[in-house]
Amino acid sequence: MQEKVQNNKAENQDEVSLKELIGSLKTDVAYLRSKWMLIMAVGVVCCLIGLGYSFYKKPIYVATSTFVLEEGNKMGGLSQYAGLASLAGIDLGKDGGGIFQGDNILELYRSRVMLEKTLLAKVNIGGKQQLLIDRYVNFNELREKWRKKNDIDSITFDGPPANFNRTQDSLITDIVETFNKKVLSVNKPDKKLSIIKVEVATTDEAFAKEFNIKLVETVNDFYTQTKTKKSGQNVMLLQKQADSVKAVLNQSLSGVASAIDAAPNANPGMTSLRVPSQRRQVDVQASTAIYSEIVKNLEVSKISLRQDTPLIQLIDEPVLPLAVNKLGKIKGLAIGFIAGIFITAAGLVFRRIAKRIMA
Template identity: 35%
Template sequence: MEPIEQIEDNDEISLKEIYVSLKEIYHVILKRKYLVVGAIILGAAIGLVAAFVSKPTYTATLSFAMQDSKSGSMSNIASIASQFGVSLGGASNGAFGGDNLYELFTSRHLIENALLQPTQINGQTTNLLNLYIDTYQLRKGWAKSKNPEIRAMQFPLNQQRSTFTRAQDSILETIYTTIIKKPMLKATSRGTKLNIGDITFVSENEVLSQLFVENLISVATSFYVDVNTKVSRHSYEILKHQADSVKAVYDNAVAARASIADN
């Protein structure tokens, strides 16, 4: 029984030590109560200032199911489009499948098109580029520029991308870099086994976040259609040329046989 009594004594001593330690801490805090109260007030003030100064952010996420390459021939982007009511027919994955698809979503070409695509906002036609500029008040910084073109910078809706000036292109590139490096845009997979992808966009404007992910899917689908149309047209031209060549050979052969028969 002696070992058991020894353990109980040790436990009792430990509890006493804890009690004494807590009591000492309490007395220390009591002696420095003004310092503690001041620290609490300062921390609360910093928290309140941070809450007022920092702007809220809005996150829009669009999730989609990826096509399993083993289950069919439809490309991933065609599969995504079909989930939003757009039928693109079947096509092999190729450049539009797997990790390539996520790289495509973050490409400068698609992001620029998503920003420049005419969009209805509150009954008015504008684009997300101008909404982005207004949201982050970029024109305030441009107004301080020594370059008069920057100070008067505008992005008209009817201006073609190919006609952008060097200054316009530079600003658009800066915005693209910010979107990618901040990062505001993420295109990720939840895992190879799940075959589910997410496009997420974070900004200080709720409408901008929502419409950007929608526009990105729209321009990606259009890009897919354009590429496949060009490929199909090119294949058609090759087949047509081959058919014309075969027909010419056939016609020559028929003409030769007719000439021999006449002789």
């Protein structure tokens, strides 16, 4: 019996609380209706502010490149040469991955090294050769900011990066961070595909286009060189060994001919006269066997190098005019008006609730 009484009291309290809430909402709505002129006035002011901001806000130009990256299946291409490789004493093994497997290449695009190398590259914009970083600094008016902050407006970025001082490195680091936060976007539109999309968004159309092209070129070249570096070094070493052994083989062949010419009509009973030519023939046989094995290894290494070389096929590259993100006048008016009404209404309600609590 007592539990029923308590339950009824709880239900009554809930009903009262719900009624109070609904009543409070009704009074708040009525209060806002009474202030409609103030709300509309603020909305119109914010509407004009939004219109002014649409004139002030610079358009953002977006340069986009897309390319397909195909790693390839190393064992798939070398399976037919497995027998030759085993004879040559080479274990091709399986594709064990690499430093750029998966999404690691996306991080390579965002790395300081690649961005710095691209920023310090010279490009032709409007018939004038200039560093991309100088172009970026100029249209963002960074020198004026640096002058006010650290009095370093006369700093330049000419010369090799290895000779840069602490200040130059610090400024480049700040620019790279800005790029990763606001300017550069690298992603895979579809995780199932090997298509990579690179976007550069700035207020300078020419800079966005040239930086995008140069960044894709720089990163993809570095990627290809790194992927094939080990195989390339192996090919160069084997080629050097093959050339060296071939030179020794040629000398041995010349030695055999010289030894035979030294005793053209040797007495068959004097076997010591045939020793020099026999020694040369042994050298020829040994050099021939070694040369044959090295050539086998060299051919397999060349095949491996071709398989290690990734296929990077550019699909789209930025062309003028670029896609532009701009705050239109109508959009600015609408956003300003809605924001003004919402902020004013929320402020009035909050003020009314605060007064109610304090009372």
